[in-house]
Amino acid sequence: MLRARNLEAGYGNLRVLKGLSLHVSPGEVVAIIGANGAGKTTLLSSLAGLVKPSSGEVTFRGADITGSRPEAILAAGSSLVPEGRKLFAPMTVRENLELGGYTVRRRAGRRESDSDLERVFALFPRLAERQGQLAGTLSGGEQQMLAIGRSLMARPELIMLDEPSMGLAPLVIKSIFAALASLRSEGKTILVVEQNAKAILKLADRGYVMETGVLVLEGTGAELLANRDVQRAYLGKEYSSIADDREEP
Amino acid sequence: MTGIDSCETMDRSDLEQVQVERLQATLRRACQNVAFYRDGYEAAGIEVGDVKTLGDLARLPFTTKDDLRRSYPYGMFAVPLKDIVRIHSTSGTTGKPVVVGYTAGDIASWTSLVSRVLRGAGVTEHDLAQIAFNYSLSSAGLGLLYGAEKLGASVVPASGESVAKQVTIMRDYKTTVLVGTPSYALRIASYLRENGIHPDELDLRVGLFGAESWSEATRAEIEAGLHLVAYDNYGLTELMGPGVAFECRGRSGLHVNEDHFIVEVVDPATLDPVRPGEEGELVITTITKQGFPLIRYRTGDLSALVPGDCPCGRKTARIRRVSGRIDDLVIVDGVNVSPAQVEEIVLSVDGLAPHYRIVVDREKGADTIEVQAEVSEDFPFLDEGAKVNALRGRLQAALDEGLGIATRAQLVERNSLDRGEGAKVRRVVDRRPK
Numbered sequence: 091m092l093r094a095r096n097l098e099a100g101y102g103n104l105r106v107l108k109g110l111s112l113h114v115s116p117g118e119v120v121a122i123i124g125a126n127g128a129g130k131t132t133l134l135s136s137l138a139g140l141v142k143p144s145s146g147e148v149t150f151r152g153a154d155i156t157g158s159r160p161e162a163i164l165a166a167g168s169s170l171v172p173e174g175r176k177l178f179a180p181m182t183v184r185e186n187l188e189l190g191g192y193t194v195r196r197r198a199g200r201r202e203s204d205s206d207l208e209r210v211f212a213l214f215p216r217l218a219e220r221q222g223q224l225a226g227t228l229s230g231g232e233q234q235m236l237a238i239g240r241s242l243m244a245r246p247e248l249i250m251l252d253e254p255s256m257g258l259a260p261l262v263i264k265s266i267f268a269a270l271a272s273l274r275s276e277g278k279t280i281l282v283v284e285q286n287a288k289a290i291l292k293l294a295d296r297g298y299v300m301e302t303g304v305l306v307l308e309g310t311g312a313e314l315l316a317n318r319d320v321q322r323a324y325l326g327k328e329y330s331s332i333a334d335d336r337e338e339p
Numbered sequence: 340m341t342g343i344d345s346c347e348t349m350d351r352s353d354l355e356q357v358q359v360e361r362l363q364a365t366l367r368r369a370c371q372n373v374a375f376y377r378d379g380y381e382a383a384g385i386e387v388g389d390v391k392t393l394g395d396l397a398r399l400p401f402t403t404k405d406d407l408r409r410s411y412p413y414g415m416f417a418v419p420l421k422d423i424v425r426i427h428s429t430s431g432t433t434g435k436p437v438v439v440g441y442t443a444g445d446i447a448s449w450t451s452l453v454s455r456v457l458r459g460a461g462v463t464e465h466d467l468a469q470i471a472f473n474y475s476l477s478s479a480g481l482g483l484l485y486g487a488e489k490l491g492a493s494v495v496p497a498s499g500e501s502v503a504k505q506v507t508i509m510r511d512y513k514t515t516v517l518v519g520t521p522s523y524a525l526r527i528a529s530y531l532r533e534n535g536i537h538p539d540e541l542d543l544r545v546g547l548f549g550a551e552s553w554s555e556a557t558r559a560e561i562e563a564g565l566h567l568v569a570y571d572n573y574g575l576t577e578l579m580g581p582g583v584a585f586e587c588r589g590r591s592g593l594h595v596n597e598d599h600f601i602v603e604v605v606d607p608a609t610l611d612p613v614r615p616g617e618e619g620e621l622v623i624t625t626i627t628k629q630g631f632p633l634i635r636y637r638t639g640d641l642s643a644l645v646p647g648d649c650p651c652g653r654k655t656a657r658i659r660r661v662s663g664r665i666d667d668l669v670i671v672d673g674v675n676v677s678p679a680q681v682e683e684i685v686l687s688v689d690g691l692a693p694h695y696r697i698v699v700d701r702e703k704g705a706d707t708i709e710v711q712a713e714v715s716e717d718f719p720f721l722d723e724g725a726k727v728n729a730l731r732g733r734l735q736a737a738l739d740e741g742l743g744i745a746t747r748a749q750l751v752e753r754n755s756l757d758r759g760e761g762a763k764v765r766r767v768v769d770r771r772p773k
Contacts, residue, residue: 304388307364313447
């Protein structure tokens with residue numbers, strides 16, 4: 091569905107992505123894990139058209155979208171849920187969602203868009219309860235739900251999420267990941283960048299490990315979870331605790 | 340069709356994407372962690388980021404067996420020893436052994452690749468596989484054991500047992516799949532004949548043979564002697580062991596597990612790529628291995644890419660069965676003679692067994708080639724000098740005609756030549772002073 095080859099991007103003279111190749115197949119959940127500053131957000135930004143790649147190639151559903159504008163990439167069916175949610179704070183939950191469904195409403199009519207709204211409310215009942223509340227007054231977890239819901243309103247084929255668990259309490263993270271799992275079971279394709287390596291690798295079909303602008307490892311979620319380098323660098327396990335783990339029955 | 344991984348039927352463009360991604364990640368890890376690659380590429384002015392396509396792979400230097408020997412024992416490992424859970428090594432018969440480390444992840448992918456090998460031959464959970472490879476240090480026996488167990492087959496690890504014991508196990512346990520070297524299979528076949536055991540008294544149906552190159556004629560001989568269908572598979576301990584390439588039931592070339600290995604075929608003299616269908620040396624790059632990644636490894640094995648699609652449904656590239664080793668090429672007076680050529684000739688002569696040896700020597704400054712062949716059990720005239728001489732004459736005539744260089748034909752007793760129990764058979768003995 092999505093394919094990147096030798097993607098390079100940066101800001102001015104600073105090269106952040108140094109030739110990345112990755113792909114996401116239809117129906118897959120693919121995770122990108124890596125330390126802060128590895129370039130994960132720049133990667134999603136360049137896949138979504140927010141940052142123009144300096145070289146390389148991105149195709150989405152077979153069409154070349156390298157350097158396309160964000161609205162064209164969204165219209166093609168690839169939607170980004172940005173880090174920090176970027177909601178319209180002075181608008182209500184419902185208004186935020188309706189804005190996300192703007193293109194669907196224009197193309198397919200209000201009824202279609204309203205049924206999308208019902209699906210989002212079914213996925214996140216909390217949003218239904220708070221539909222009249224101003225987005226700016228929501229808790230962090232609710233804002234993340236709203237950001238995901240708003241992106242779903244555009245009926246994307248591919249949802250890209252940047253750090254969906256950032257700054258959230260463990261229980262809230264759990265419910266966000268549960269929502270991702272149910273989107274997966276509906277056949278949605280998901281590309282997610284995440285600090286919380288353990289949780290996302292348990293959910294993901296495949297993952298990539300990113301280090302300072304390059305991908306150094308690829309594998310299934312289970313393979314990466316079992317990889318010692320991944321354990322040491324991203325799962326917070328030191329040498330001694332790995333040894334402890336092995337002693338457990 | 341069942342028994343085929345989705346990775347084996349991917350579209351070429353999807354497969355190439357996976358190969359490029361894995362190749363790039365492998366290069367990054369290799370340069371981060373293995374001085375041989377880091378220093379070598381730096382000295383050659385190669386920036387791994389410049390490898391953007393599969394074609395760019397050809398810009399990287401080769402890795403040779405000598406490079407691996409120089410790194411003995413752990414110099415080529417890409418992870419700390421504490422992350423290594425298994426160490427196999429080559430026999431070291433021709434020099435320092437090559438020591439290969441596997442991470443737990445390497446063992447897991449190896450297991451699934453070998454199970455593809457077995458499924459290719461139609462092995463299922465209903466089979467009982469007897470593994471007659473030598474387990475000590477070598478990768479062949481354990482690799483096939485894991486693959487077979489993953490399929491759910493019942494496995495009898497029977498390495499190191501005598502032929503008689505192997506046959507007893509085979510008969511009593513009702514073995515359906517025999518795994519070992521082709522020369523060992525021939526030994527079992529001749530044991531059956533000598534002891535009046537008809538192969539139909541056994542339940543064998545599939546044979547998986549590898550670790551040495553063997554001809555179609557040897558395959559026919561094994562199949563006639565054991566009443567099974569014999570499949571070839573390819574792998575080297577340096578690369579992982581068995582699981583690199585294997586025959587499907589069509590037996591028209593070996594499918595390469597291309598989601599884990601990139602295969603090239605080059606002219607061994609110029610090192611330029613040859614066209615599909617043309618013979619050359621196999622050069623293989625591992626793209627998933629963690630413990631012991633190899634970039635453009637010159638295998639020394641002679642093969643060719645098989646053009647066209649396979650009716651089995653797998654879309655992976657196929658290589659022709661390995662016909663020999665480039666080190667086995669005997670060069671006499673500028674003429675190349677390969678053991679495979681000699682084997683075809685020996686097998687064309689009635690009364691000879693498919694066991695032979697090529698002895699190269701130098702007498703009075705001139706190179707000589709002696710071809711020694713075992714007399715077959717079907718030749719009952721051992722004490723009739725005239726008939727033995729006539730047989731030798733037929734071999735000499737066939738050699739003269741087939742090779743176009745002067746050779747000396749020699750007959751030797753049955754079972755006198757090395758069968759390579761577990762180990763590889765030495766077909767060429769070069770006694771020329773270096």
